[in-house]
Amino acid sequence: MSNALSRIGRRRALRGSAAAVVALGLLLWWIAPWNEEPPGGTVTLSTGTRAGVYQKYGELLRSSLGRNMPDLEVRLLTSDGSQENVRRVATGQADFAIAAADAVQTYRLSGRPGADRLRGVARLYDDYVQLVVPAGSDIRSVADLRGKRVAIGQPRSGVRLIADRVLQAAGIDPEKDIEPSSDGIDVGPERLGHGLDAFFWSGGLPTDGLKKFTEDSSLRFVPIPADLVSKLHDQGGATRYYRATNMPESAYPGSQHGAAVPTMAVSNLLITRADADPRLTEWLTRIVLKSRDNIGAHVHSAQLVDVRTAIYTDPLQLHQGARSYYRSVKP
Numbered sequence: 001m002s003n004a005l006s007r008i009g010r011r012r013a014l015r016g017s018a019a020a021v022v023a024l025g026l027l028l029w030w031i032a033p034w035n036e037e038p039p040g041g042t043v044t045l046s047t048g049t050r051a052g053v054y055q056k057y058g059e060l061l062r063s064s065l066g067r068n069m070p071d072l073e074v075r076l077l078t079s080d081g082s083q084e085n086v087r088r089v090a091t092g093q094a095d096f097a098i099a100a101a102d103a104v105q106t107y108r109l110s111g112r113p114g115a116d117r118l119r120g121v122a123r124l125y126d127d128y129v130q131l132v133v134p135a136g137s138d139i140r141s142v143a144d145l146r147g148k149r150v151a152i153g154q155p156r157s158g159v160r161l162i163a164d165r166v167l168q169a170a171g172i173d174p175e176k177d178i179e180p181s182s183d184g185i186d187v188g189p190e191r192l193g194h195g196l197d198a199f200f201w202s203g204g205l206p207t208d209g210l211k212k213f214t215e216d217s218s219l220r221f222v223p224i225p226a227d228l229v230s231k232l233h234d235q236g237g238a239t240r241y242y243r244a245t246n247m248p249e250s251a252y253p254g255s256q257h258g259a260a261v262p263t264m265a266v267s268n269l270l271i272t273r274a275d276a277d278p279r280l281t282e283w284l285t286r287i288v289l290k291s292r293d294n295i296g297a298h299v300h301s302a303q304l305v306d307v308r309t310a311i312y313t314d315p316l317q318l319h320q321g322a323r324s325y326y327r328s329v330k331p
Contacts, residue, residue, distance in 0.1 A: 038071065038283055039277065039280040040070075040073075041073070043072065043073075043075070044074075044077055044093075044095050045075070045076055045095070045097065045098075046085040046093075046096070047085075048079055048098070049078065049154075049185055051184075051209030052186075052203055053203045053207055054085075054098045054203075056299055060291070060302075061288065064287050068283075068290070069283060079097075081158045081160075081184075082100045083107070083156045085103075085271075086118070087156070089114075089271055090273070091113055092114070095276060096271065096276075097272075098268055099271055100268055100269070101315065102162070103161055103238075104118065104269060104271065104316060105241060105315045109238065119318065119319035119322075120314075121272055121281060121318075121319055121322045122269070122305070122322065123267055123268070123270075123310050123312050123313055124269065125267075125301040126266065126267050126304070127158070127203050127267075128264075129264050130200075130210065130263065131224060132200075132201065132222070133198045133222055134219060135217060135218050135255075137198070137220065139222055141223070142170040142172070143171065143172070145170075146177050149196050149197045149198075150196070150197060150198045151183040151184075152178075152180050153200060154182050158266075159184070163200040169231040185207060185209040185210065186209065189209065189213040204300070204302070205247065210252070216254060219255050220255060221261045223261055224262060224264055229264045241267065242264045243264060243265055243266075244262070245262075245263060247261040248260055267312075271316060277321070278320050279321065280321065282321040282325045285322040285326070288305065289305065289306075310326070
């Protein structure tokens with residue numbers, strides 16, 4: 001009897017040892033690439049306007065990359081926004097960029113230079129469309145913008161792309177039915193009531209460049225209802241990347257007074273080109289996910305970056321380096 005129990009004990013011990021070896025092997029397989037010397041060199045990251053979320057996210061990501069990849073120099077390029085960022089990556093003027101999915105698809109559908117070389121690295125967070133007016137304004141809907149002085153963003157920005165489409169969905173010609181302005185997040189909010197009647201912005205929540213102007217309840221948000229988003233979808237093309245949602249009451253509590261605001265959102269992507277170095281891109285993808293909490297402490301919307309959703313970079317295929325990282329952490 002004791003011999004039988006002894007044999008059972010040995011078998012259990014062997015199975016336990018085997019399981020431990022397998023577990024250790026999997027652990028070593030997962031961490032091995034990151035024990036290698038990190039790649040170096042110089043890359044350019046195209047971001048956005050100085051008061052926008054893209055620029056702040058880019059600055060914080062550069063700091064995280066510097067801590068983890070000390071031999072990598074990251075040069076930040078400010079820009080008008082998504083449309084310019086996509087063009088820069090596609091034509092080789094930047095190596096990486098942040099851009100909204102609708103701007104990426106618009107570029108692809110236009111068949112412009114380098115469109116077929118664009119690749120995804122990670123889905124980051126959602127931009128929310130924010131239509132802002134002075135608190136005492138008589139503007140209550142998008143249709144009320146007719147004849148008004150409206151900031152619709154820089155010509156090469158994602159804001160301009162969205163504002164034009166939203167206005168058209170409401171039956172307003174952006175070139176004839178309003179007095180358009182190209183003011184961006186850096187100057188637009190402070191001009192409300194002083195040369196501007198309304199201001200379009202599309203960005204993560206909250207946007208610092210707007211937040212400071214909402215704390216005293218002097219500004220108000222105009223709703224973009226779900227039925228207007230449905231009309232946007234009727235335009236076809238890249239408009240399928242817009243989804244109806246609500247801007248939560250906690251985004252700008254000073255101006256929202258505990259009420260959510262109907263609006264629309266579009267996902268932001270970190271993009272690159274097919275010819276980007278696979279090993280460098282794999283490392284960069286890992287740092288994007290690893291630094292989520294650190295960046296999220298300063299850019300609230302970045303808290304939503306998650307490995308389970310980061311892989312969905314539609315309309316772009318994943319870059320092979322990014323794909324390698326996601327496979328390495330797949331449960």
